[in-house]
Amino acid sequence: xxxxxxxxxGAGALAWSAMAMTxxxxxxxxxxxxxxxxxxxxxxxxxxxxKDTVLMLVDDLNKNGGLLGKKVExxxxxxxxDWPLFAEKAxxxxxxxxxxxxxxxxxxxxxxxxxxxxxxxxGLLFYPVQFEGEESSRNVFYTGAAPNQQAIPxxxxxxxxxxxxxxxxxxxxxxxxxxxxxxxxxxxxxHSKGVADEDIMENYTPFGHSDWQSIVADVKTFASAGKKTxxxxxxNGDANVPFYKELANQGIKAEDIPVVAFSVGEExxxxxxxxxxxxxxxxxxYFESVDTDANAAFIKKWHAYIxxxxxxTNDPMEATYIGFTMWKQAVEQAGTTxxxxxxxxxxxxxxxxxxxxxxxxxxxxxxxxxxxxxxxQDNGQFDTVWSxxxxxxxxxWSDFIPESAKLTADWTYPWVCGNCETxxx
Amino acid sequence: MRRDNFLPAxxxxxxxxxxxxxxxxxxxxxxxxxxLTVMCVLSIARPAWAFSDEELRQIVEELxxxxxxRKLEVIxxxxxxxxxxxxxVLQAMLDGDLYVSKADDRVVIGKKQGKxxxxxxxVSGKVTGExxxxxxxxxxxxxxxxxxxxxxxxxLNLFSPDLATRRxxxxxxxxxxxxxxxxxLKRAIEREEDPGLLARMELAQATMALAxxxxxxxxxxxxxxxxxxTTPQIRAVLLQFVNAAESENYDPKVVAAAKDAVASVEGxxxxxxxxxxxxxxxxxxxxxxxxxxxxxxxFGVMGVINMAHGEMIMIGAYTTYAVQQAFAAFWPAGIxxxxxxxxxxxxxxxxxxxVVIERVIIRFLYGRPLETLLATWGxxxxxQQAIRSLFGxxxxxxxxxxxxxxAIEFSTGLVLTYNRLWIILFSVIxxxxxxxxxxxxxxxxxxxxxxxNRRMAGSVGVRTGTVDALTFGxxxxxxxxxxxxxxxxDNVSPNLGQGYIIDSFMVVVFGxxxxxxxTVLGAFSLGIVNKFLEPVAxxxxxxxxxxxxxxxxxxxxxxxxxxxKGRAVxx
Numbered sequence: 001x002x003x004x005x006x007x008x009x010g011a012g013a014l015a016w017s018a019m020a021m022t023x024x025x026x027x028x029x030x031x032x033x034x035x036x037x038x039x040x041x042x043x044x045x046x047x048x049x050x051k052d053t054v055l056m057l058v059d060d061l062n063k064n065g066g067l068l069g070k071k072v073e074x075x076x077x078x079x080x081x082d083w084p085l086f087a088e089k090a091x092x093x094x095x096x097x098x099x100x101x102x103x104x105x106x107x108x109x110x111x112x113x114x115x116x117x118x119x120x121x122x123g124l125l126f127y128p129v130q131f132e133g134e135e136s137s138r139n140v141f142y143t144g145a146a147p148n149q150q151a152i153p154x155x156x157x158x159x160x161x162x163x164x165x166x167x168x169x170x171x172x173x174x175x176x177x178x179x180x181x182x183x184x185x186x187x188x189x190x191h192s193k194g195v196a197d198e199d200i201m202e203n204y205t206p207f208g209h210s211d212w213q214s215i216v217a218d219v220k221t222f223a224s225a226g227k228k229t230x231x232x233x234x235x236n237g238d239a240n241v242p243f244y245k246e247l248a249n250q251g252i253k254a255e256d257i258p259v260v261a262f263s264v265g266e267e268x269x270x271x272x273x274x275x276x277x278x279x280x281x282x283x284x285x286y287f288e289s290v291d292t293d294a295n296a297a298f299i300k301k302w303h304a305y306i307x308x309x310x311x312x313t314n315d316p317m318e319a320t321y322i323g324f325t326m327w328k329q330a331v332e333q334a335g336t337t338x339x340x341x342x343x344x345x346x347x348x349x350x351x352x353x354x355x356x357x358x359x360x361x362x363x364x365x366x367x368x369x370x371x372x373x374x375x376x377q378d379n380g381q382f383d384t385v386w387s388x389x390x391x392x393x394x395x396x397w398s399d400f401i402p403e404s405a406k407l408t409a410d411w412t413y414p415w416v417c418g419n420c421e422t423x424x425x
Numbered sequence: 426m427r428r429d430n431f432l433p434a435x436x437x438x439x440x441x442x443x444x445x446x447x448x449x450x451x452x453x454x455x456x457x458x459x460x461l462t463v464m465c466v467l468s469i470a471r472p473a474w475a476f477s478d479e480e481l482r483q484i485v486e487e488l489x490x491x492x493x494x495r496k497l498e499v500i501x502x503x504x505x506x507x508x509x510x511x512x513x514v515l516q517a518m519l520d521g522d523l524y525v526s527k528a529d530d531r532v533v534i535g536k537k538q539g540k541x542x543x544x545x546x547x548v549s550g551k552v553t554g555e556x557x558x559x560x561x562x563x564x565x566x567x568x569x570x571x572x573x574x575x576x577x578x579x580x581l582n583l584f585s586p587d588l589a590t591r592r593x594x595x596x597x598x599x600x601x602x603x604x605x606x607x608x609x610l611k612r613a614i615e616r617e618e619d620p621g622l623l624a625r626m627e628l629a630q631a632t633m634a635l636a637x638x639x640x641x642x643x644x645x646x647x648x649x650x651x652x653x654x655t656t657p658q659i660r661a662v663l664l665q666f667v668n669a670a671e672s673e674n675y676d677p678k679v680v681a682a683a684k685d686a687v688a689s690v691e692g693x694x695x696x697x698x699x700x701x702x703x704x705x706x707x708x709x710x711x712x713x714x715x716x717x718x719x720x721x722x723x724f725g726v727m728g729v730i731n732m733a734h735g736e737m738i739m740i741g742a743y744t745t746y747a748v749q750q751a752f753a754a755f756w757p758a759g760i761x762x763x764x765x766x767x768x769x770x771x772x773x774x775x776x777x778x779x780v781v782i783e784r785v786i787i788r789f790l791y792g793r794p795l796e797t798l799l800a801t802w803g804x805x806x807x808x809q810q811a812i813r814s815l816f817g818x819x820x821x822x823x824x825x826x827x828x829x830x831x832a833i834e835f836s837t838g839l840v841l842t843y844n845r846l847w848i849i850l851f852s853v854i855x856x857x858x859x860x861x862x863x864x865x866x867x868x869x870x871x872x873x874x875x876x877x878n879r880r881m882a883g884s885v886g887v888r889t890g891t892v893d894a895l896t897f898g899x900x901x902x903x904x905x906x907x908x909x910x911x912x913x914x915d916n917v918s919p920n921l922g923q924g925y926i927i928d929s930f931m932v933v934v935f936g937x938x939x940x941x942x943x944t945v946l947g948a949f950s951l952g953i954v955n956k957f958l959e960p961v962a963x964x965x966x967x968x969x970x971x972x973x974x975x976x977x978x979x980x981x982x983x984x985x986x987x988x989x990k991g992r993a994v995x996x
Contacts, residue, residue: 040810042920044818162493164568175965205964208924210915211712213705213845214959220838221698224657226665238916241820245914249832249842255571256600270819278521279568375567378521385567 030073031066031337033058034093036104036114036125041081042207042237046316047106049267050128051076053317054103056305057324067331075099083113090114094121100337101126101327103320107236108132108178115140124339126327128319130262130284132181133366136396136409136418139339141346141365143323144316145285146394147185151232153371154260154283155186157386158230159193163281164258166230168199170219172243175204179234182262186232188400199227209239212246220250223257231259240268244277254279260373266312266381275378285369286318287382290355298354312380322359322367325351347412357391364409364418366394476506478548485514485532485547488564489525496566497573504577512581514547519574523547524561526554535561576601583613592622599629602662604637628654632662635683636669641676648679652686655693657838663687697837702956708845710952711852712914714945715907716925717932718856721944722900723779725933726876729787729897730798733805734929735922737901740778741771741908742917743812746821761826764909771905779901783894805922813919823912848910855906856945862899863941872896876939935975937985946986951975 035054037047058074066072075097079086086105093099094117101124105111108131118125118139130145157163169190173179183202190200201222203215223229235243240263247259260281266288288299298321303309330345331337349361353370360368368391374382396409397419407419414423476484487499500518503511517523517534524535526544533553534545542561544554566574579597582590591613598606610630617623631650638644651659663686670680716738723731745767752763782804790797825844832842863869874882875892883889908921915921928951936947951971958967982988 039818040813040919044813045820045918048818162567162569164572203963206968208920209964210924211705211709213708213842214702214956215964217701217705217838217840218960220840221657224661224664224838226661226663226668238820238918238920241916242914245825245844246842249830249844250840251832251834255568255575258568267819270822272822273824279571383563383565385565 030071031068031331032073032075032097032099034090034097034099034102034104035074035076036079036086036089036093036102037106038081038110039076039078043081043106043110045238046267049311049314050103050106050316050320052306053302053320054324056302057321059305060301061328067328068335068337079110083107083109086110086113087117090117090123090125091121094118094123100124100331100339101342103128103324105129106316107176108181109176111140112177122339124327124342126320126323128316128323130315132178132185133394133396133398134181134401134404136364136366136411138343138365138411138418141323141326141361142394142396143319143326143359143367145369145371146366146396147182147398148395149285149369149371149392150262150283151182151186152189153388153392154262154281154373155189155232157281157283157373158232158258158260162386164230164255165228166258167195167227168223168225168229169195170201170203170222170229170231171234172203172205172215172219172231173234174209174236174239175206176236178236179204182234183232185398185400188398192400205235205239207237207239209235210242212243216243216246216250216252219257220252229257231257233259233261234263235261236263238268240264241272244272244280247280248273248276254281254375265314265316267314269376269380270312272380274376274380277376278378280376281373281385282376282382283371283373284315284382285371286313286315286353286355287372287374287384288313289374289377289381289383290372292354292356294352294356295354318354321354322351326359326361343411359391362393363412363415364394364396365411366396366409368393476508481506481508481510482548488518488523489530489532493567493570496564496570500570500573500577504580507581509581509585510548512578513550515574515578515581517547518564518566519571519578521563521566523564525564526556527560527562528556532564533561572601576603576606580606580609583609584616588619588622591617591619592625595622595625595629599625599632599658602629602632604633607633607637628659632659635662635666641679644675644679645682648682648686652689655690655697656836657694658836660687660690660694663690694838697835697839701839702960703953704839704841706953706956707949708849708952709956710949711845711849712911713928713932713952714948715848715852715855715910716904717929717944717948718852718859718941719900719902719904719907720929721933721936721939721941722859722903723897724930725939725941725944726872727893727896727900728794728938729791730794730801731787731900732798732802732926733782733808734901734904735924735926736805736808737775737779737904737922738908738911738925739812739919739922740808741775741905742823742912742915742921743816743821743908744771744774744905745909745912746816746823746917749823760824761828764826764829767909768906771909772902773905775905775908776898776902779904780894780898782901783897787897788890788893805926809919809922816919818919821917823917825913829913844913848914851910855903856941859903860941868892868895872899931972931975933985934979935985937987940985940987943985943987 035051037051038044039048039051055074058072061067062071075093077089077093079089090102093102103126105114105127106129111127114125115137119137123139125140126143127140128143130150131142133146158166171183171186173183187200205215219231258279258281260283262283264282265284299313302313303311326346326349327342329349330342334341334345346361347363350358353359355370355372357370362368370391371388372384373386374384377383397404397407399405406421408415409418411418414425416424484499484502488496490496500515503515514523522534522536524533526533532547534547536543536545541555542558543552544556545551546553575597579594582594585591598610607630610626614623614626614630617626628650631647634643634647635651638647651663663683667680667683667687719737720731720734723729723734745764748767748770749760749763752760786800786804787797790800829844829847832840834840863873871882871887871892874887875889879889911921932947932951933944935951936943955967955971958970962970
């Protein structure tokens with residue numbers, strides 16, 4: 001048996017070193033970028049798609065002559081949904097592989113884990129997922145939505161006439177930093193709109209929670225207090241599938257208790273029969289169903305790359321696309337991949353959104369993007385029911401939390417700071 | 426005579442005020458819809474509808490608009506005519522089947538027929554043409570329009586000859602409690618002959634009378650009717666009334682009566698709530714039981730700490746998926762049977778994998794728990810990655826058969842979902858099956874003999890090695906069966922098993938290692954305790970409390986609820 005185990009271990013080590021060897025052969029005529037997405041563990045369901053997106057974009061770039069006359073090469077590592085491992089892998093990418101930029105992370109906890117590494121090594125991270133804000137690092141560009149680009153417009157919509165005029169809110173979330181911070185901001189915002197504490201219910205569940213019977217029953221009870229009730233869901237990852245199944249089985253209809261979700265996109269709906277969920281909502285900056293030429297071309301390219309017509313596209317993929325394209329433009333403008341030069345070139349960089357309009361990178365490292373609210377359809381897609389007329393500027397420090405309302409993030413002169421009350425210079 | 430009083434008031438409302446004024450809030454739109462409906466129903470004796478076929482078609486064309494206010498207005502107009510011919514159009518709009526044909530810019534009902542979409546005329550219901558999907562533009566609706574459509578349909582259906590249709594209409598009116606529906610409802614009550622539905626209608630009338638009542642006595646009467654009910658809906662009605670008491674300046678006596686009524690309804694609802702908690706506890710218990718019972722054999726009976734147990738469940742779930750795919754490909758009509766086929770298949774696949782694992786790895790590690798733990802843990806990672814490479818990282822959809830979708834809903838707010846009911850039943854059958862195998866079959870006898878005294882069993886001719894492999898296979902196969910059940914309520918993803926491994930060990934340790942009945946009792950008590958703690962402490966804390974309580978319990982009784990006694994155990 002011992003020999004057998006040794007054999008397995010040996011085979012594993014071989015495979016490992018084989019994987020690690022490939023990028024090391026890179027020559028000087030290539031630009032290396034890192035891809036830091038979990039390919040195993042809980043988050044693999046969402047993050048694997050983003051790895052494929054980056055690879056598709058790299059492939060496309062190389063076919064069109066590369067960057068600065070060099071080929072771009074993606075170094076893919078697997079942090080395995082293990083938060084400390086994210087930091088180790090980030091260090092490996094920056095110090096050993098010397099990548100010019102890293103595209104990666106999904107959960108906020110993984111981003112917080114790699115943040116010190118990027119700041120210490122002066123790396124460049126493009127973070128493509130909607131998140132809680134309340135952070136601005138000079139080494140990170142946030143291409144996902146901040147709360148004011150997703151959560152607050154969604155709640156506004158729920159309170160509006162078309163959204164049903166909700167007066168009572170159940171905030172359900174997974175128990176970690178993103179839902180808790182978002183709900184803190186939402187609670188403060190609802191207070192400012194005259195919603196009392198007794199009309200707000202907060203509930204947190206662990207990652208991968210599967211038994212939603214009691215919570216859905218609680219929401220039903222909460223909703224039977226004589227006021228129009230809506231659910232705001234920051235439930236993350238695969239816990240959403242049993243949650244929506246339970247909603248459907250307990251017969252919660254969207255016109256009675258609408259559920260608006262911030263982490264449920266086309267990919268997450270792929271595992272559910274959506275017919276009983278028609279009318280529930282999601283707020284994003286992108287939907288696959290949006291009918292523009294740019295989007296149709298992107299979807300076509302994605303299907304061709306992945307070789308499967310059934311694969312869907314989603315918001316973090318668009319955010320990855322925007323981040324990658326902006327980085328490419330900034331490198332071309334700066335004429336080098338040097339982090340400091342690229343950073344300067346990033347400010348004001350413009351990329352057309354796939355859904356129309358133009359995304360702009362601001363000096364607080366957040367994007368200006370449009371906000372869309374969509375309804376779940378019976379084919380697993382979203383139908384846009386509301387959208388902003390123009391792009392919304394991402395707000396790094398929420399105006400609705402007193403201690404962060406006074407902070408400013410601006411990485412250009414005279415501020416040069418991510419969390420200051422007064423300019424540095 | 427009532428009709429004479431009513432009509433002038435209505436016509437002045439619809440003539441004197443512009444519709445735009447009403448459209449400021451969804452509620453007033455509903456009022457307009459309902460009032461107009463009342464008007465037409467009151468004049469139901471008229472032989473012909475106000476709209477000719479062509480007029481109805483014209484009005485439906487107006488639904489092709491970007492503004493939801495405009496659409497609401499049109500829905501109101503259609504409903505106001507009280508024309509039952511409008512029911513299919515409104516229903517199609519509600520179902521999202523109403524389209525604008527791009528070719529001739531007409532509103533049609535679209536129906537998918539194979540690869541093409543049929544265009545169905547909104548008035549005659551005849552097929553007028555067909556096209557590809559992209560030649561049709563969907564008429565979009567939102568939740569506000571859905572509500573208005575349901576109300577409009579309810580008002581049209583309230584006088585339908587079909588009892589079930591009328592019943593749905595009354596329930597919709599109960600839900601929206603639109604006071605403007607009251608005259609319509611009154612008229613329906615006069616005609617209704619079914620006693621059960623009549624009672625519901627009167628209750629609906631009482632819910633409206635509460636807010637709309639003219640004298641305190643009318644309101645007190647309404648409260649009397651409502652206080653005898655035990656439904657969350659009625660509690661909502663009463664609470665709404667109490668909440669509005671201050672701003673509306675209701676009679677204090679009435680408000681006090683309403684508050685009493687809330688308390689009495691709430692008291693009775695509380696009981697049902699407790700019943701619901703117990704049911705949900707049993708349901709969680711049955712899931713834990715299914716997940717743990719296989720482990721009760723591999724860990725409980727054989728003493729193997731099998732960290733890959735969760736992956737056996739996961740393999741069972743993926744087998745279910747594969748079987749369903751096979752049905753979809755070869756026998757789509759029989760897809761309802763796929764679960765019935767998946768149960769033995771999952772048992773065989775997971776059981777087979779279990780036998781292989783036992784023969785290749787575990788048999789070399791008997792008596793070395795630490796090595797077993799590490800080896801099986803590594804194995805669990807390998808199995809997960811294998812499935813991920815084979816099926817992809819994203820979730821697979823296992824479609825629930827019809828008999829497992831939906832729920833039994835009691836008016837008291839207790840909801841028993843079918844999938845959970847079936848799983849409870851299924852877990853009982855599985856445990857009974859295992860008990861039967863252990864107690865009454867030769868294999869069960871050999872299995873017990875080998876675990877109680879291996880050398881003695883070997884001496885009397887039992888092939889202990891084969892029995893070990895089969896026992897491990899049995900435990901794994903049962904885990905596979907659990908996977909079939911879990912595929913109905915959880916994600917079919919490579920991580921499926923990880924979520925259950927800790928819980929399974931908890932159940933087996935708590936129940937008493939090596940005791941099937943201990944496992945049953947352990948699963949149900951952990952489930953119920955969890956579900957009673959959850960509403961109070963939240964899901965995260967409830968889990969922690971249960972774990973802490975379990976640790977304390979094990980300190981006191983290291984062998985769990987039911988400890989095995991006897992020489993074999995001591996040895």
